[in-house]
Amino acid sequence: MTTKLALSSILCTTILGSAAYAADITVPSGDEIQKYVDQAQPGDTILVEPGVYKQSVYIDKPNITIRGLRDGDNWAVMDGELIRNDGIITSGHSSTIDGFFVKAYKGNGIMTQGANNFTISNNYVEGAFYGIFPQYGINGLITGNTVSGAEDAGVYVGMSDNVDVFENIAFGNVMGLEFENTRNGLMANNHVYGNSAGITLTLIPGLPVKDANNLVIRDNLIEDNNIENFAPASSIASQVPRGIGIGIVGPDKTTIENNEIKNNGTAGILVADQTLFGMSTDPKNDPYSDEAIIMANTFSGNGEDMTGILGDLIKQAGASGLDVVALGKGRGSCLANPDEVASLGTDRWETCDPSLSAAEMKTAMIPGGAEEPVYTAEQKGRLTYLAVCTGCHTYDSVLHGPSMQSIQALYKDNADGMIEYISEPVRKREDFPEMPPQAYLGEENLNAIADYILNELGG
Amino acid sequence: MRTKILALTLLGGIAFPAVSDAWQLSDSCPASHQKLADGTCELVTLYDFYASPDQHGGVQAELPELLSGRFTPQQIDLGRILFFDPILSAEKDMSCASCHQPERGLSDGRKRSLGATTGAARTELPRSTPSLWNVGFQPRFMWDGRAETLEEQALLPLFSEVEMGNTKEGVETALLDNPAYVQLFDDAFEAPPSVERVGTALAAFQASLVSFNSRYDRYAHGDASALSPQEVLGMNAFRGFVGRCSQCHIPPLFTDSELSVVGAPENDLGHADLGAGALNTDEPALLGAFKVPTLRNITRTAPYFHSGQFETLDEVVDFYNNDRGHMAPEGQDLKIHWHVHMTKGPQLSKEDMVNIVAFLSALEDETLMPTVPEKLPSGLTPVPGL
Structure with a gap:
């Protein structure tokens, strides 16, 4: 029986890694950052001196902080020169990426892939397809960044859970900030201006994550999002209507509260179905935006320069100057003080009860961090044996390697000798293929495996 | 004794043991699987040590949900034998392994698969043979996604006129007429052969084809x-x-x-x-x-x-x-x-x-490539040439 317990990842940042003392590692100005990343141990902080770094950085180990040191306007600049793919990509849990000026990459500026408990803070990202893009992460914080010039979203939280986006500045992007196929997110105190669309909450079909919900957009300043949509013609982003403050397309349980939303030419807030922009359908997606809560926002000057298909639709309805436009079949939505909000399509909406307020919500993150499965040493030894060793060894016969019985006899009362061998195997017998080194499993796991093989494993 | 001898047949490298009196199925789970209290085999990989959102992505990420369900060692081993046995085809000249060949990465090295013989030659099908590694995780099968489960998929080539060309009656009659298969189905399912149980056994075997140690x-x-x-x-x-x-x-x-x-x-x-x-x-x-x-x-x-x-x-x-x-x-x-x-x-x-x-x-990781049985209950050649 496998018993999976849950424990805070703060207590257990790496399952397979070995414990190490945290160190500060300084990268001299202009040196190759990757070299220092490769040498770093989980827990280390890599300090990058101001200077220009014409390179990309990839981090595949947990609990690494990489920080650009800044001296006034003198940043640690990651420069893609429009020839490199991406600026910084990390897959490691509990990564922090802080303080870089990232510019001129063809792909993304800063990306996390499957990294839980991430922090992306105080960076300035210019250009790129997405400026800051955490994907497949549980629990993260994006704060204090400035993003501009992204051909899609400046900050794009994709297929993630429990993410806070606080106090960022987004301008000159096709979309300023976006939650896409994300569950549990909070965007607060951001300044989002001069994009084609300010903030978008989307459910995109055909992705592995099939839902989006529980997203709160609160206390943001969202203004003048009217620039020409400059996304490549083939991309989904090219369908984003220009002149929208906030767009909700697909997600359920969204709250738009206490934002200042002004001078967005087509409409302040758009609530629509997934199908509106020609996206394909996905039988596993609910395409309707249900249970939107729109309350206590300040609107002014919206809908006074309507453009595009959406602008035409509004004009055909004989309306203009709209703060809220609801199209489609969503259910269970509400609007507070409907008499004070210029709206279209909200006839079926309820009036929001004040108790729905998210004003007291402090964070969408998980207290203590994302959970990870936790196993006892006995379980780790047995499970690792099953997962790795049984590919080549059986108990009592020869497969790709010798039988475990013969190995038990060889290392009887000598666990250390066995650990030494499996960490750095040397070819002992001509008739067997060389065993791959297993040192990466880490000291704790290797001890557990040796204990399991020598003391537990039977026929 | 039975357990250990027959485990060898599944764990690879070793010839199917000569069993003179009766065919027997393995009582041990395949490599990288552990046997649970309910008698079924559960896949174990190092990705179990991680946590990620419902789905996947990243480097140290959890695997998505295994959709195939779990099966007993006997069902998996019976599936292996059926997979290689041309008894499932109408003309007794094709097995699953005719196209899903172990030495060709569980595919066939061809642009398009070869199907049933019509006239002098085999029919070339319009599409290629997909590999089978890690199919237990997949929510849809065939190039156009027309099958939703491994059980459903397994029967499509069996009954396709241009592939194995068989019928429900054809499959069941052939297996029911074979005393060894009647016994093996009884060992695996406590029930006689049926096309549904053929589908389950083939699904069980294919779900055991895992590759996570590259x-x-x-x-x-x-x-x-x-x-x-x-x-x-x-x-x-x-x-x-x-x-x-x-x-x-x-x-x-x-x-x-x-x-x-x-x-x-x-x-x-x-x-x-x-x-x-x-x-x-x-x-x-x-x-x-x-x-x-x-x-x-x-x-x-x-x-x-x-x-x-x-x-x-x-x-x-x-x-x-x-x-x-x-x-x-x-x-x-x-x-x-x-x-x-x-x-x-x-x-x-x-x-x-x-x-x-x-x-x-x-x-690349084919360490858990299954062993081709040396002999089959039908007496036919496990991987007939096409």
Whole structure:
């Protein structure tokens, strides 16, 4: 029986890694950052001196902080020169990426892939397809960044859970900030201006994550999002209507509260179905935006320069100057003080009860961090044996390697000798293929495996 | 004694033991599986030590849900025997392994599969044979996604006139007439042979075909030396947002199992396949959509794409970098996937392209390739030549 317990990842940042003392590692100005990343141990902080770094950085180990040191306007600049793919990509849990000026990459500026408990803070990202893009992460914080010039979203939280986006500045992007196929997110105190669309909450079909919900957009300043949509013609982003403050397309349980939303030419807030922009359908997606809560926002000057298909639709309805436009079949939505909000399509909406307020919500993150499965040493030894060793060894016969019985006899009362061998195997017998080194499993796991093989494993 | 001897047959490398009086099924779970209290086998991989959102992505990420369910060692072993036995075909001349050949990465090395014999030659089918690694995780099967479970899929080639050409009655009669199979089904299911149980056994066996111990996996679990410097560069281009390969070929499975429109060219016979669109005529977005294949062991299964349009992985990477959907036949109004349909022309460098191909070889792991039975209850040859 496998018993999976849950424990805070703060207590257990790496399952397979070995414990190490945290160190500060300084990268001299202009040196190759990757070299220092490769040498770093989980827990280390890599300090990058101001200077220009014409390179990309990839981090595949947990609990690494990489920080650009800044001296006034003198940043640690990651420069893609429009020839490199991406600026910084990390897959490691509990990564922090802080303080870089990232510019001129063809792909993304800063990306996390499957990294839980991430922090992306105080960076300035210019250009790129997405400026800051955490994907497949549980629990993260994006704060204090400035993003501009992204051909899609400046900050794009994709297929993630429990993410806070606080106090960022987004301008000159096709979309300023976006939650896409994300569950549990909070965007607060951001300044989002001069994009084609300010903030978008989307459910995109055909992705592995099939839902989006529980997203709160609160206390943001969202203004003048009217620039020409400059996304490549083939991309989904090219369908984003220009002149929208906030767009909700697909997600359920969204709250738009206490934002200042002004001078967005087509409409302040758009609530629509997934199908509106020609996206394909996905039988596993609910395409309707249900249970939107729109309350206590300040609107002014919206809908006074309507453009595009959406602008035409509004004009055909004989309306203009709209703060809220609801199209489609969503259910269970509400609007507070409907008499004070210029709206279209909200006839079926309820009036929001004040108790729905998210004003007291402090964070969408998980207290203590994302959970990870936790196993006892006995379980780790047995499970690792099953997962790795049984590919080549059986108990009592020869497969790709010798039988475990013969190995038990060889290392009887000598666990250390066995650990030494499996960490750095040397070819002992001509008739067997060389065993791959297993040192990466880490000291704790290797001890557990040796204990399991020598003391537990039977026929 | 029974347990240990028969475990060998499943764990590989060893000939099926000579059992004079009766056929017996393994009582042990395949490698990388543990036997649970209910008697079924549960897959164990190092990815179990991680946590990620419901789905997947990233390097140290949890595997998505195993959709196949769990099976007993006896059901898995019976599935293995059936998989290789031409008794399931009408003419007793094809087994599952005729196309899913162990020595060819569980595929057949052909542009398009060979089916039933009509006249002097075997029929060439319109599509290629997909590999079977890690199929237990997949929510849909066949290039056009027309089957939703392994059980459902397993019966399609059995009953296809251009493939194994059999019928429910044909399959059941052949198995019921064979005393060894009657006994083996009783051991596995406590019930006589039926097509449903054939489907279950084949599903059980195919779900045991797992590959999660490649050099890439060792890298993912923390062994930085498991990949060469060139492979690391290739991996970085693979997951970067210019190449975007990993957006659909998502690790650790290296597929998202979705239906995707990539705008492949017509095949060398001039045929343009509508894929899932042919089954869903009211859904224009599925026109030209095919299931995203896993890239695990992809080096073993050339040629590539649903009809062998590309001979090598270099050609495939070149297609995605240079043409990305723009080789679709004239007049096909396809909704090309947004990660594919780029309008800016080639964006990856020549080095990136070469490095990506190098990286793909790090996804090779066939250590759990099943053993071909030396003898079958039917007395037929396990993998008949085509």
